[in-house]
Amino acid sequence: MFNTLDDLPPEQRVLVRLDLNSPIEDGVVQDNRRFERHAETVSDLAEAGHRVVLMAHQGRPGDDDFVSLEGHAAILADHAGVDVGFVDSTFGDPAIEAIRDLGAGEVLLLENTRMTDDELPEKEPAEHADSAFVSTLAPEFDAYVNDAYSAGHRAHASLVGFPLVLPAYAGRVMVSEYEANSAIATREFEGDVTMVVGGTKATDVISVMNAIGDKVDTFCLGGIAGELFLRAAGHPVGRDVGDMALFDDQWEKNHETIEALLEERGDGIELAADLAYEDEAGDRAEVRVEAIDEKDRPYLDVGSETIAVYEPTIRESDAVFVKGALGLFEDERFSTGTVGVLEAIADTDCFSVVGGGDTSRAIEMYGLSEDDFSHVSIAGGAYIRALTGEPLVAVELLKTE
Structure with missing residues (x-):
């Protein structure tokens, strides 16, 4: 499928694309899982004696997180041990x-790729290959390694131009992300396949449900999508209240798809039986969905009864894929749904993929171990596209067959 680092000839001058795009606080880059993951590729190349030059991006021009990569170099060095x-x-x-x-064996990080005008325009790979950026750098190298799976859906110069003019290889992160995230489309599982769907970007996860419904036996819903499905089922939730503007617009865009999915796949879609909210004392409270007459407050998690229903489904599955949190897990009061699902997965020996940066953060926040999951993805948009079977342009250019 790919040529990998193990296929590289010795003593190469290697140009490597990473995805180190990270949270920035007060102008300072914050350490996160991406540095740890990409460190394996960097250290393997350095230890093999290659001359290693790294490219990465941070933010977009005009945004607060559009900063230099100088701070990224130190964090990466700590993780890679070089x-x-x-x-x-x-x-x-x-x-x-x-x-x-x-x-x-030496390693160099270049400045933010998005600080060059050639990087960001979405163009055909051949056009990017002719850019000054690519045509100037490429002659300095023997090989190109793409490890930035999470940016693989972007047709940017550093991702799609170099594979046309240099021998191209997949890094460690690229290989592991591709294999895990495409498993739902490419693997056959002996038992049931379950997908846990949540988060705030309901449009994304609903498109996934629509695209891969025939490959999933049961969907367990929470988050914004969960409320929208409850609305379609006739309950007075899934609507904006107060300053919250997450539901009505996404309902307008997706209600026909939601209604069709409920009609066609209703038996395979598990909806929340209860929801959690903040009461007047500031504590977590729960209410059964059937007892809600109108939505007069935000619901911030699925309830305990819901998790009691979801857990057996997860434990009896051969494979579980997670996209999105079931509640506002950053607030411990409303972490019950997300953590309950993750704990149930961790207790089984099923094939499991936890996707998306927000959900994967809950693993670390609540003391779970990544080793209890088959794969914890660092990809967001690329993970969504992989689940729906949409090709990732930068990944496709690496394929050898």
């Missing part, structure tokens, strides 16, 4: 000079 140099140039003379000065 020195990571930095040059504040992407493909200018300082970058070229620093690249040519590299010795075997």
